[in-house]
Structures are given as C-alpha cells and as structure tokens.
Amino acid sequence: MVPGPGAVPADPVKPPSRAPGPRTADHRARTVIEALPWLETYQDRIVVIKFGGNAMVDDELKQAFARDVVSLRYAGLRPVVVHGGGPQISALLNRLDLEVRFAAGLRVTTPEIMDVVRMVLAGQVQREIVGLINAHGPFAVGLTGEDARTMTATRRPAWVDGEPVDIGLVGEITRVDPDTLRALLDRGRIPVVSPIARGEDGQIYNINADLAASALAVALGAEKLVMLTDVEGVYANWPHTTDVIGRMTATELEKLLPSLASGMVPKMEGCLRAVREGVRMAHVLDGRVPHSLLLEVFTDDTTGTTVVPDARDTEDDNR
Structure with missing residues (x-):
C-alpha cells in the first residue's frame, strides 16, 4: 500500500515490527505467569550469588549477569x-612469571602471590x-x-591423600559480621564482595570465593x-557419564563429597555448610548458559544441581 500524504514510510533498513503471533504471545504470557509465585516467595529475601568460572571472562555473559542481578x-x-x-x-601471575599452583x-598463596590476589580481586x-x-x-x-x-x-589447613600440605595464606572464615551488608541491602544497594579477609593477627588471607559466599549466606540468613x-x-558418575544430579540432600552430598573432582570440592563443601546452617537451598548452575540465574529463580526450568537440608527434602520445598 502506498502511504498517504504526510505519512511516514517504514524504515527501509529495519522492517516494521509485527505483533507477536498467538503462540509467541502465549509463550510470553506463560513465562510471566510462571514467575508470579516465585516473585511472591522471594519478595524481600536475600539471595547470595557466587559469580565465577569462565562466565567472568566472557563479555556477553558478564553483561547478562549484571542485567540479571539488577532484574x-x-x-x-x-x-x-x-x-x-x-x-x-x-x-597476571603468568605475565609476572610467578608459579600458578593448586593443592x-x-x-597455593605465598605472600608475593597474595599481593597479586588482593590487587586483582579488589582492584580489577x-x-x-x-x-x-x-x-x-x-x-x-x-x-x-x-x-x-x-x-x-585464620589459616586454613589442607590435606592431599591424607597428608598435610602447606597452601600458604589461604584462609578459613571464623567469623562474619553482616551489619555492613545488611545496612547496604536496607538502602537498596547490591553489595559486591571480594573474598579477602583479615586474621586476628593482622595477616591478610585469600579466601575461596565459594566458601566465602557460603559463610555470608549463613550469616545473612x-x-x-x-x-x-x-x-x-x-555429575552422577564423572568421568564415565555426564548425567547431572538434579537434586540431593545434605546427607547424600556428604557421602558423595570425597569422590568429587578437586575443583568441585569447595563449591559443594560451601553448599553443604550453607544448607546445614540454615540456608533453605543451594544451587550449582552453569554460568555459561545466559540468564541461568533468572531461570533458576523465576521458572520451573531449573538446570544444575540443587542441595536441600535433610529435614526439608519434601515435595513442598522449592524445585
């Protein structure tokens, strides 16, 4: 149809938008409706999110994470x-020709490496x-x-194959004072916490972010x-299968913990501590999936692994 006098023609580059078809509109409506009970459940509730892994070095995933947190x-x-x-x-350690080692x-955090850790986490x-x-x-x-x-x-002890190993200035949290975080939350702020802590002796310690998130979740209720x-x-039987355990109780996780790959141990140890000390549930999600955080909170399309306390392992719990 030729536009009448005074009409503005459609943009020749970007076609005019069309109203969504019935199936698209229905899908969008269902998504909103599905979110409603979770909006009510989580209103004014604290959610502690540990952000890590490869999602932290992918620009698109970082942008998506920021939008999700604000949402x-x-x-x-x-x-x-x-x-x-x-x-x-x-x-940065590689650029400085300093050894990268895990146990x-x-x-493993020497005083020299602690300086780098502190600079990167808090400054970058x-x-x-x-x-x-x-x-x-x-x-x-x-x-x-x-x-x-x-x-x-305080300094965290570590063992490998039953033998003690020195991992340097790696700390274990002994006390959390959540007052500052609560004050920020009450003012509508979003605290972003770097996992560095000071000991009673004044020494600065590198804290595993999974364990720091767990400790803060407990302290904040x-x-x-x-x-x-x-x-x-x-994974249920890594490396033989890639089947993911969707849900487990604290006791089930405790039994599985010794068989997990070393990189998963702090994450699952943090989840176990959290649900054992009052957090209603803990989740391990794939941060490489855009908006996995929002999907977990507001939909039934939950992926990853959910850990729940033993006493609440019923159908009345969340997903």
Missing part, C-alpha cells in the same frame, strides 16, 4: 554478589562487576571481607545460595 533487585529480591577471579589472577582444590574484578551493574542504576557497592571486619579468618560456575552441575 532480581527490581523484582524485590535482595541480591549479594561474591565474586571469584581465578582466571584473571592466573593470567586440595585451592590456590570487583570494579568491573560494580561498573557493569551500575550501568543499569546506582545499585552496586564494592567491598572486601576486610572492610568493617565483615569477614575474619539468605533464602538461597547460588553458585554460578563453568560446569553443568554435579
């Missing part, structure tokens, strides 16, 4: 982000995440476990703990 905040939840930074730390699933990674979130509104505030003595730690990582979940 949670707008939906009435109170998100807290605890970030890792392993790939970035290893990259018992944890980075945290600032980038804060900036990405704040591109969508003035919400994110960065801090470390040192700030306001939010986390206090979080509804759930979400571990975003670069695996699909807990």
Whole structure:
C-alpha cells in the first residue's frame, strides 16, 4: 500500500515490527505467569550469588549477569554478589612469571602471590562487576571481607591423600559480621564482595570465593545460595557419564563429597555448610548458559544441581 500524504514510510533498513503471533504471545504470557509465585516467595529475601568460572571472562555473559542481578533487585529480591577471579589472577601471575599452583582444590598463596590476589580481586574484578551493574542504576557497592571486619579468618589447613600440605595464606572464615551488608541491602544497594579477609593477627588471607559466599549466606540468613560456575552441575558418575544430579540432600552430598573432582570440592563443601546452617537451598548452575540465574529463580526450568537440608527434602520445598 502506498502511504498517504504526510505519512511516514517504514524504515527501509529495519522492517516494521509485527505483533507477536498467538503462540509467541502465549509463550510470553506463560513465562510471566510462571514467575508470579516465585516473585511472591522471594519478595524481600536475600539471595547470595557466587559469580565465577569462565562466565567472568566472557563479555556477553558478564553483561547478562549484571542485567540479571539488577532484574532480581527490581523484582524485590535482595541480591549479594561474591565474586571469584581465578582466571584473571592466573593470567597476571603468568605475565609476572610467578608459579600458578593448586593443592586440595585451592590456590597455593605465598605472600608475593597474595599481593597479586588482593590487587586483582579488589582492584580489577570487583570494579568491573560494580561498573557493569551500575550501568543499569546506582545499585552496586564494592567491598572486601576486610572492610568493617565483615569477614575474619585464620589459616586454613589442607590435606592431599591424607597428608598435610602447606597452601600458604589461604584462609578459613571464623567469623562474619553482616551489619555492613545488611545496612547496604536496607538502602537498596547490591553489595559486591571480594573474598579477602583479615586474621586476628593482622595477616591478610585469600579466601575461596565459594566458601566465602557460603559463610555470608549463613550469616545473612539468605533464602538461597547460588553458585554460578563453568560446569553443568554435579555429575552422577564423572568421568564415565555426564548425567547431572538434579537434586540431593545434605546427607547424600556428604557421602558423595570425597569422590568429587578437586575443583568441585569447595563449591559443594560451601553448599553443604550453607544448607546445614540454615540456608533453605543451594544451587550449582552453569554460568555459561545466559540468564541461568533468572531461570533458576523465576521458572520451573531449573538446570544444575540443587542441595536441600535433610529435614526439608519434601515435595513442598522449592524445585
């Protein structure tokens, strides 16, 4: 049809948008309807999210994560982000020609490496995440476990094949003071926490981000703990199959823990501690899947592995 006088023709490059067809509209409506009970369930509830793995070095995934966290905040939840930074730390150590070594699933941290860890986590990674979130509104505030003595730690022991090993300045959290985080949440902010803590002796410790997220979730009385990582979940019989365990109780996880790959141990140890100490559920999700966080919170299309307390392992629990 030829436009009449004064009409504005359609953009010759971008075709005019069309109303969604019945199936598309129905799908969108179902998605919104499906989210409604979860919006009610999680209103004003704290969700602690550990952001790590390869998702932290992929620009599109980082952008998607920031949008998802802000979406949670707008939906009435109170998100807290605890970030890792392993790939970035290893990259800088390689450039500085410093040894990258792990034992018992944890980075061996000499005083020299601790300086790099502190610089990368608090000076690079945290600032980038804060900036990405704040591109969508003035919400994110960065801090470390040192700030306001939010986390206090002591040197963490480690064993490999039953033998003690020295992993250096790797800390184990002994105390959490959540007051600063609660004050930020009450003001509508999104805390972004770097997993660094100070000991009673003044020593600075490198804290595994999974365990830091778990400790903060317990101290804050979080509804759930979400571990975003670069695996699909807990495999039932790795490496023989790639079948993911969708749901397990704390006791089931405790029995499985010794057989897990070393990199999964801190994640699942964190999940176990969280649900044993009051967090209603913990999830391990594939952070390589865009918007996996929103899918977990607001839909029934949950992937990954969910860990629940033994006493609440019923159909009345969430997914």
